[in-house]
Amino acid sequence: MSRYRSIAISIASVAVGAAAITLAGFGLASAAPHQVTLVGTPLGRETVSVNGKAQKLNAVSLTMSAYPDSSFTNQPHSGNAHPDWVSYSNDRLEVPAHTVVHMTIKNYDGGGNLNNDFFRNVIGTVGGTAKFDGVTAKSWNPTPGDITTSVANIGHTFTLRGTIGNGPRLFVSVPLPANQTLTDSSYGQPVVVSFSFITGAAGVYNWNCEYPCGGSRLGQFGEAMSTFGYMSGTLTVK
Numbered sequence: 001m002s003r004y005r006s007i008a009i010s011i012a013s014v015a016v017g018a019a020a021i022t023l024a025g026f027g028l029a030s031a032a033p034h035q036v037t038l039v040g041t042p043l044g045r046e047t048v049s050v051n052g053k054a055q056k057l058n059a060v061s062l063t064m065s066a067y068p069d070s071s072f073t074n075q076p077h078s079g080n081a082h083p084d085w086v087s088y089s090n091d092r093l094e095v096p097a098h099t100v101v102h103m104t105i106k107n108y109d110g111g112g113n114l115n116n117d118f119f120r121n122v123i124g125t126v127g128g129t130a131k132f133d134g135v136t137a138k139s140w141n142p143t144p145g146d147i148t149t150s151v152a153n154i155g156h157t158f159t160l161r162g163t164i165g166n167g168p169r170l171f172v173s174v175p176l177p178a179n180q181t182l183t184d185s186s187y188g189q190p191v192v193v194s195f196s197f198i199t200g201a202a203g204v205y206n207w208n209c210e211y212p213c214g215g216s217r218l219g220q221f222g223e224a225m226s227t228f229g230y231m232s233g234t235l236t237v238k
């Protein structure tokens, strides 16, 4: 091997090595935990009543959790910059268009009073109801007129809104009752909330929480409430 050729190969090797390291770095960055999408699990076809008419639609299930902090296993935030912020277990959700979505949310977080009682209501679900630890109801307000009792407290809401701009609308809102078993040392037993909704046209929809759980800033709508991925996310319908 000539001296020049050997130098050329060395330079090429370094260049290839650098490219490999760059690609590996890009791969790691791309695979950061906050990029993980929760995809609906297919359940086959089901007959669902839509506006009083029976329709056969594909169905999927989605299960996620809401936590009082971001210290839970598999938390989705890259580097977990705010371990003390409340958080959903997932931010990016993905389901097919024109499909029944059976959603289960386990709420491990405590809570308090909403600043807008509208969000006690179950809105936009199949049958207009949700199941709260197995009990079917149209809202979470077991003692009407009294929202100071702990039993009426809300931990978070799952509120699905429209797409950004003039795209299709999909409004679904379900309150997540506060977990009464949360302690300083244990998440305790979650309140299990389940409900179903039907997706429409493809698009990227937004969802967020409507319980003021975002720390002391912006009237409790700062921090976890105003940073994507903690108390908000997307539902990609495709």
Ligand SMILES: [Cu+2]
Binding pocket: 086, 155, 156, 157, 209, 210, 211, 212, 213, 231
């Ligand atoms: Cu919240």
